[in-house]
Amino acid sequence: xxxxxxxxxxxxxxxxxxxxxxxxxxxxxxxxxxxxxxxxxxxxxxxxxxxxxxxxxxxxxxxxxxxxxxxxxxxxxxxxxxxxxxxxxxxxxxxxxxxxxxxxxxxxxxxxxxxxxxxxxxxxxxxxxxxxxxxxxxxxxxxxxxxxxxxxxxxxxxxxxxxxxxxxxxxxxxxxxxxxxxxxxxxxxxxxxxxxxxxxxxxxxxxxxxxxxxxxxxxxxxxxxxxxxxxxxxxxxxxxxxxxxxxxxxxxxxxxxxxxxxxxxxxxxxxxxxxxxxxxxxxxxxxxxxxxxxxxxxxxxxxxxxxxxxxxxxxxxxxxxxxxxxxxxxxxxxxxxxxxxxxxxxxxxxxxxxxxxxxxxxxxxxxxxxxxxxxxxxxxxxxxxxxxxxxxxxxxxxxxxxxxxxxxxxxxxxxxxxxxxxxxxxxxxxxxxxxxxxxxxxxxxxxxxxxxxxxxxxxxxx
Amino acid sequence: xxxxxxxxxxxxxxxxxxxxxxxxxxxxxxxxxxxxxxxxxxxxxxxxxxxxxxxxxxxxxxxxxxxxxxxxxxxxxxxxxxxxxxxxxxxxxxxxxxxxxxxxxxxxxxxxxxxxxxxxxxxxxxxxxxxxxxxxxxxxxxxxxxxxxxxxxxxxxxxxxxxxxxxxxxxxxxxxxxxxxxxxxxxxxxxxxxxxxxxxxxxxxxxxxxxxxxxxxxxxxxxxxxxxxxxxxxxxxxxxxxxxxxxxxxxxxxxxxxxxxxxxxxxxxxxxxxxxxxxxxxxxxxxxxxxxxxxxxxxxxxxxxxxxxxxxxxxxxxxxxxxxxxxxxxxxxxxxxxxxxxxxxxxxxxxxxxxxxxxxxxxxxxxxxxxxxxxxxxxxxxxxxxxxxxxxxxxxxxxxxxxxxxxxxxxxxxxxxxxxxxxxxxxxxxxxxxxxxxxxxxxxxxxxxxxxxxxxxxxxxx
Numbered sequence: 001x002x003x004x005x006x007x008x009x010x011x012x013x014x015x016x017x018x019x020x021x022x023x024x025x026x027x028x029x030x031x032x033x034x035x036x037x038x039x040x041x042x043x044x045x046x047x048x049x050x051x052x053x054x055x056x057x058x059x060x061x062x063x064x065x066x067x068x069x070x071x072x073x074x075x076x077x078x079x080x081x082x083x084x085x086x087x088x089x090x091x092x093x094x095x096x097x098x099x100x101x102x103x104x105x106x107x108x109x110x111x112x113x114x115x116x117x118x119x120x121x122x123x124x125x126x127x128x129x130x131x132x133x134x135x136x137x138x139x140x141x142x143x144x145x146x147x148x149x150x151x152x153x154x155x156x157x158x159x160x161x162x163x164x165x166x167x168x169x170x171x172x173x174x175x176x177x178x179x180x181x182x183x184x185x186x187x188x189x190x191x192x193x194x195x196x197x198x199x200x201x202x203x204x205x206x207x208x209x210x211x212x213x214x215x216x217x218x219x220x221x222x223x224x225x226x227x228x229x230x231x232x233x234x235x236x237x238x239x240x241x242x243x244x245x246x247x248x249x250x251x252x253x254x255x256x257x258x259x260x261x262x263x264x265x266x267x268x269x270x271x272x273x274x275x276x277x278x279x280x281x282x283x284x285x286x287x288x289x290x291x292x293x294x295x296x297x298x299x300x301x302x303x304x305x306x307x308x309x310x311x312x313x314x315x316x317x318x319x320x321x322x323x324x325x326x327x328x329x330x331x332x333x334x335x336x337x338x339x340x341x342x343x344x345x346x347x348x349x350x351x352x353x354x355x356x357x358x359x360x361x362x363x364x365x366x367x368x369x370x371x372x373x374x375x376x377x378x379x380x381x382x383x384x385x386x387x388x389x390x391x392x393x394x395x396x397x398x399x400x401x402x403x404x405x406x407x408x409x410x411x412x413x414x415x416x417x418x419x420x421x422x423x424x425x426x427x428x429x430x431x432x433x434x435x436x437x438x439x440x441x442x443x444x445x446x447x448x449x450x451x452x453x454x455x456x457x458x459x460x461x462x
Numbered sequence: 463x464x465x466x467x468x469x470x471x472x473x474x475x476x477x478x479x480x481x482x483x484x485x486x487x488x489x490x491x492x493x494x495x496x497x498x499x500x501x502x503x504x505x506x507x508x509x510x511x512x513x514x515x516x517x518x519x520x521x522x523x524x525x526x527x528x529x530x531x532x533x534x535x536x537x538x539x540x541x542x543x544x545x546x547x548x549x550x551x552x553x554x555x556x557x558x559x560x561x562x563x564x565x566x567x568x569x570x571x572x573x574x575x576x577x578x579x580x581x582x583x584x585x586x587x588x589x590x591x592x593x594x595x596x597x598x599x600x601x602x603x604x605x606x607x608x609x610x611x612x613x614x615x616x617x618x619x620x621x622x623x624x625x626x627x628x629x630x631x632x633x634x635x636x637x638x639x640x641x642x643x644x645x646x647x648x649x650x651x652x653x654x655x656x657x658x659x660x661x662x663x664x665x666x667x668x669x670x671x672x673x674x675x676x677x678x679x680x681x682x683x684x685x686x687x688x689x690x691x692x693x694x695x696x697x698x699x700x701x702x703x704x705x706x707x708x709x710x711x712x713x714x715x716x717x718x719x720x721x722x723x724x725x726x727x728x729x730x731x732x733x734x735x736x737x738x739x740x741x742x743x744x745x746x747x748x749x750x751x752x753x754x755x756x757x758x759x760x761x762x763x764x765x766x767x768x769x770x771x772x773x774x775x776x777x778x779x780x781x782x783x784x785x786x787x788x789x790x791x792x793x794x795x796x797x798x799x800x801x802x803x804x805x806x807x808x809x810x811x812x813x814x815x816x817x818x819x820x821x822x823x824x825x826x827x828x829x830x831x832x833x834x835x836x837x838x839x840x841x842x843x844x845x846x847x848x849x850x851x852x853x854x855x856x857x858x859x860x861x862x863x864x865x866x867x868x869x870x871x872x873x874x875x876x877x878x879x880x881x882x883x884x885x886x887x888x889x890x891x892x893x894x895x896x897x898x899x900x901x902x903x904x905x906x907x908x909x910x911x912x913x914x915x916x917x918x919x920x921x922x923x924x
Contacts, residue, residue, distance in 0.1 A: 015654035016632060018624075020665030022653060027671065027688050037674065077657040083689065123674055134627035135635060142630075162480075165596035166790050168604070169633030170478060173597060191484060192477035195539040203482030208797035209489065211805040212499065212585055215915040226489050227545065237808045237916055266809040318790040327784035328628050335670035343673040346699045347728040453677040454699055
């Protein structure tokens with residue numbers, strides 16, 4: 001079996017960038033600005049319903065850096081825009097990424113202002129990547145973080161991704177299956193993602209199959225004949241009548257009846273599950289489980305679990321697939337060093353921590369108690385989270401990501417979070433994150449430098 | 463210039479489907495169920511903040527149907543799952559779409575329960591397509607509908623798409639540029655989308671360019687030298703000081719100063735715009751416009767416009783790019799006919815209108831007043847919205863979509879909506895949509911048939 005690593009031809013993604021990155025690149029090239037820059041990717045503020053985030057998307061970032069090129073068609077298009085010189089277009093033709101990446105491993109819980117990754121490279125290279133790097137890490141972090149909440153709410157019951165049909169495009173639906181798997185989701189309905197990533201693919205049956213058959217009983221009979229251990233969808237016409245049809249099928253088939261579960265997809269799921277359970281038990285079908293789907297999110301699942309409804313698995317679609325309550329994060333990719341000097345912005349409400357950084361997670365009795373954002377090179381108490389994953393444009397062993405290892409890592413790291421942070425309810429006390437003394441002092445120093453340089457430049461007439 | 467029509471290789475998308483579609487397909491094939499089915503794509507309910515939707519995504523649906531195949535790698539993967547017979551895998555190898563599609567043109571406003579498109583084909587073909595068809599029409603309709611609200615709020619001022627970095631993946635960021643353009647957005651920052659679709663690409667400069675320079679003045683000087691008609695970003699350190707630097711540059715350059723605008727990206731945009739306008743005017747720079755960005759959505763823009771802030775263009779990112787307030791729609795793709803008979807479901811709260819349908823938009827004095835959902839073939843007052851776009855797997859001329867025509871169409875059709883429906887505020891009176899008498903009677907008839915067939919099947923013991 002030949003499984004492609006990804007469905008995207010990265011060689012075509014040179015132009016997947018905001019136009020202003022390219023106009024800035026030309027300006028850097030024209031001015032001979034080829035000094036080393038560090039850009040830091042982080043989330044400024046967590047939303048009320050996100051006590052923590054699960055970092056995700058690094059593998060695609062590294063694949064992008066490994067193979068980033070401009071095609072002839074792409075360069076012809078740029079030339080046609082009238083803003084780019086022949087010289088610059090020739091420069092792009094030779095473009096390769098030769099820089100470094102430091103990152104927290106995929107599946108690591110992260111908090112506000114903590115670097116998820118830092119790119120250090122000649123400024124043009126690190127600048128160009130902004131759009132793709134943010135696009136992928138944002139998407140995958142949004143989705144993994146949402147899924148972790150759903151998995152938490154399910155308290156050990158199976159969660160299956162049913163979202164591809166309402167996720168935002170092909171790429172999101174494929175990457176989601178991977179991000180969800182890292183966050184603890186058991187399987188995906190997305191067959192292509194199953195092929196690409198080896199994530200377990202799963203599915204039951206749709207209403208259309210029941211509708212197209214002569215009647216529901218016929219549909220169940222035919223499907224179970226072909227897939228003895230299937231899950232039968234019972235709500236097309238009347239949920240409890242559907243359950244009766246499953247019981248009738250069990251009587252027909254005797255020992256050959258292997259149906260694994262019934263699926264409820266509408267109505268009051270907890271109440272229907274209790275009734276269905278009682279009917280199945282009374283018919284001696286204690287092994288037939290109840291699987292539920294239909295507009296589920298972490299709140300609905302928590303409510304069902306709290307009611308003690310006898311549901312053993314959940315199919316979760318749109319809400320998890322688009323991260324309905326928080327489809328966007330306040331994520332930024334900001335220049336924090338250039339030419340050996342720390343850089344920052346002073347824009348209202350949008351600060352940047354200068355220089356290359358490290359994050360230390362301080363634990364007590366195996367439980368995370370606070371994070372300290374430090375300058376790179378500092379040695380402080382706690383576990384350092386950022387690791388070198390790419391040097392000189394090549395992946396290091398740490399950058400070769402095993403999906404199953406990332407899933408285990410996420411599970412272990414989430415288990416180490418304080419209970420109120422791991423919970424799906426908004427934490428009254430945020431998880432403590434603070435800059436180190438050295439970083440704070442450096443921030444003040446750089447702010448003074450910037451103000452001074454700016455004052456020097458200000459024309460006296462103004 | 464060779465512009466690829468799309469960045470996706472549709473030939474690889476056979477597996478982009480929920481696994482259950484394939485298990486159902488095998489069951490159809492095993493049972494010899496090759497009758498003609500119609501599936502209808504529609505949105506069940508509109509959300510409070512969507513008075514109407516803009517249908518979008520048809521072009522990608524038709525491209526998919528034209529080129530849908532299974533690759534050898536895909537088939538090998540399916541064979542490895544253990545659920546599929548060799549015979550079925552051989553059948554998939556030959557798979558081609560040979561069916562019909564009827565659809566409303568892209569850019570058409572649609573309402574709840576109205577078919578956006580209907581697929582009529584041998585049941586396996588129409589079933590398989592569910593995941594892709596919904597994924598694309600959902601995404602593009604979500605985004606076009608959000609963008610139409612933003613454009614309405616801007617009241618004629620320019621809106622530019624700044625969203626690619628926080629949209630959900632590569633596909634979403636590319637398709638969004640097209641959907642936004644249809645909905646009236648002027649340009650995109652997404653260079654690849656510019657290449658693929660010919661949508662105008664636009665951009666200014668980023669904070670990093672200012673941060674990397676010796677100081678802001680130097681950054682402005684260098685950028686304007688290379689791009690005389692550029693837009694300068696003034697909020698990296700202090701917005702009004704940034705405006706002063708632009709004025710100083712104008713004095714330096716004299717007649718060579720051609721800078722088109724300044725961009726505000728943080729703080730109180732309306733207030734800063736008023737102050738910046740006064741400073742620029744006083745310096746004789748009346749032609750330098752003010753462009754604003756930073757966490758904008760239709761509400762923020764409406765507020766800025768209401769305050770009379772002298773802003774002539776808006777860069778809109780995350781909120782429009784992920785449709786923050788409504789990232790998911792209650793969209794469904796449901797079997798409504800098979801083997802010459804109407805089909806429906808009776809699941810709680812999720813009704814289906816049976817049979818092939820047509821929608822008539824009734825207008826009075828050039829203003830839409832109500833829609834009637836009818837059976838296909840009915841002739842009723844009003845304009846029919848659904849048109850044949852594909853027959854026997856081939857696009858008809860109506861299915862060849864010109865992007866600029868779709869944009870004009872959207873503009874014209876939105877202008878015909880009642881004012882309270884076009885508005886961004888939730889409409890107190892929903893736009894009236896009702897089934898025709900014939901459709902209502904047919905729905906009753908099919909419901910009776912289904913109940914009867916189901917009662918016949920129910921084992922008497924239960």
